[in-house]
Amino acid sequence: MxxxxxxxxxxxxxxxxxxxxxxxxxxxxxxxGDGHRLKLAANAWVLSITAATAQSVRLAEDLGLDSPYAQLKGSAMIDGEYPPAFPAGGAAKDAGQDMAAVKRVFHRGKGSSTVDSKDHDRIRGAVTV
Known part of the structure; x- marks a missing residue:
């Protein structure tokens, strides 16, 4: 494009x-120049979504869980289905619980507070596909 x-x-x-x-x-x-500027903004969006997805999948793995959510939601979006999953208040509550889970995982020594090279490889692979 x-x-x-x-x-x-x-x-x-x-x-x-x-x-x-x-x-x-x-x-x-x-x-x-606006075409180039829009491309940069779109790339930033793609990178942020990829990083957020990788972080969520990694967190699920570190908690000993499978993470089919991205595949389920991705398939629905491809099919043009965008049903609301839950209200914004629930999302805010869940975000707090997510942060608590991340802190528990990192404090157990299974990770660091920054993205490691394994995460960079996952992100890079997802972006170049």
């Missing part, structure tokens, strides 16, 4: 180039 930005009069002349290098072109704005 090409994220394009620039003067509208340039759209038609560059269309063959965009078709040759991407599956489709998305016009972002008239301001040069």
């Amino acid at each position: 090409v994220l394009a930005a620039g003067a509208g009069v340039l759209r038609e002349p560059v269309a063959p180039v965009f078709e040759a290098i991407g599956s489709r072109a998305v016009r972002v704005s008239e301001r040069p």
Whole structure:
């Protein structure tokens, strides 16, 4: 995909180039550079989701559990299903409980308070797929 930005009069002349290098072109704005800026923002989103998923899977493993949640939710999203799972108040409560579980795991010596090289490898592998 090409994220394009620039003067509208340039759209038609560059269309063959965009078709040759991407599956489709998305016009972002008239301001040069906005396509690149949007790509950086999208990449930040992908990296944060990947890191958060890796952290959750690792926490489940460290707690001795399987983690089918990402696969279940991912499959539902691919199918276009987005049912609400629980209210925001429940999410806030769960976030506190998640932090407590992370602290318990790290205090038992099974991890550190930072992402280790094993996590970096998992994240890198997920991002490059």
